[in-house]
Amino acid sequence: MNTVKSTRIESIDILRGLVMIIMALDHVRDYTNTGYLFLDPTNMDTTTPGLFFTRWITHFCAPVFVFLAGTSAFLYGAKKTSKKALSKFLFTRGLWLVFTELTIVNFAWTFDINLSLHIFQVIWAIGACMMILSGLIYFPKKVLLILGLLILFGHNLLDGITMQGNDPLAILWYFIHQQNFVVFNGGQSMMFVAYPILPWLGIMVLGYCFGNFYKKDFNVAIRKKWLLILGFGSIALFIVLRYINVYGDLVPWSVQKDSTYTFLSFMNTAKYPPSLLYTLMTLGPSMLFLYTIENVKNAITHVLVVIGRVPFFYYIIHLYVIHFVGLIGLTILGEDWRELIMTPSRFMSGYLADKGFDLWVTYLVSIMVVVILYPFCNMFMKYKANNRDKWWLSYL
Template sequence: MRERFWEIDFSRGIAIILMVAFNYLFALQYFHIYQTGGGWLFWWLFPRIVASMFIMLAGVSIAISFSKRKDYRKHFFVRGVKIFCLGLVITAVTWLLFPEETIFFGILHMIGAGIIISIFFVRFRVLNLLIGAVLISAGFFVERLTTNNLWFLWVGIAPENFHTFDYFPLLPWLGMMLIGIFAGNTLYKKGKRTFEIRKTSLSKNMCFLGRHSLVIYMLHQVLLVLVLYAVGYIIL
């Protein structure tokens, strides 16, 4: 079994708890079951902070995996395709139940595509930091552009008045992943931790959540959508 670094699983565990909690509150508000309140800091900034945690941790994991695998190209391609396909499942479910809010390119699509693209960048170190910063900056420019179709959603160009439950295009989010790869190559040189850190009393449970974050994410998405759709339908 390949060595796992508990602090990465721990951080991912925190992120999945925050994401599930946010999505739950969002669903309550969306169906007018309970008005949770909250302003710009909560509804816009908070989910992006949590998503940044996931995406950067994915980048760190990519760097560590690269240092330990000779078959990293095949591994990244297969892993990326699997995660992207899970994103397509979310697309199908939301298209069936919420056609006006369909998730065409959400966080799973982005992470899946990003893992595949990382094959060409994972060897870089400081250059990833620079490219990542450029892509993030480009994202702020691209989001102002509009188009009359959905074919450029993946890059960050959406139609006017575009609505979706979840949208994480490659610009700027691939930049976050590349910065995560830079961090992984810096903090875990040759797959070994370059710093010391002590486990906390919460490590075991939180690491469990982190190790199974993808399964938890998929289950909570499907269950949340189905249950709250039923509840919302009854109320409405």
């Protein structure tokens, strides 16, 4: 097996690669499974355990992705000679990511050449948070840790503040803490703020602080001890707070028609915006995974490392591949493939809400997508490793 020499931390790349593969499952579901983009797989009235799990497991992707973006920022900064250099990189890369979200990524989601549906999702959130982090890094690490914890544990106090409409103050609030749609020009264009940035900023700041555990001279035994403490502590706190059912999530759990669905309700935490409980539920097990995988090397971890080292490249390419597969699938169903060119009118019509394939097709296609993309990711990883002098590669 050919390996590429790198100073990167493999366990972090393995975790990132794993969530990128899981992410493909969720996006394939969006473009193949019955209901397409319109069915909520966490709705207790309509979901099944298999469909719920398919969505639930992908909840790990965004928080891990954002958290590790903060960690990577810290480790990148450790190689720089000054905070100013790191700050410049974070701001410019963040600006690039926001631009990419509203152009290349939006087109991948919609295939609408007019870009009339403006979607602010995870790439926008990472970019915006990086731009803010570019200024925050000048604060002492203890201040950053306190800030991150305050946002994580306190932002759900803002859940009761909701706005409607498209006036500037309401739109500002959508970007800060409330997921919402805004329709403009009589339905000719639409803005969807899926990822309000305040809670994601808290996650990224904590990820930045977490990078201290992976400094070159940090004691491995102490790091592994803290991974256990953070992992089990987060899971325990999630269980306790969720059981109390008073604070930490937009939607309390409730007793359902049977014990299985009651358990699903218990695990159904809010992602938009990511609640305290959602974050504890996903980052806790991720800490334990980092503890377990630290010294593991085999063929599977090699695949995960490859994808984990080129996450942005993988993210962009996989969206286009999946959307093309969706067009083919819709044609196979005997429907007009243009229904998956997501203009505002098509999105609001909900025509595809009762169309699509069974869930096993989603799993099969997601495996095929990863298999197809892997060799391209491997080639790009090697290209990056062999061309470290090319500054623009750090933005990809």
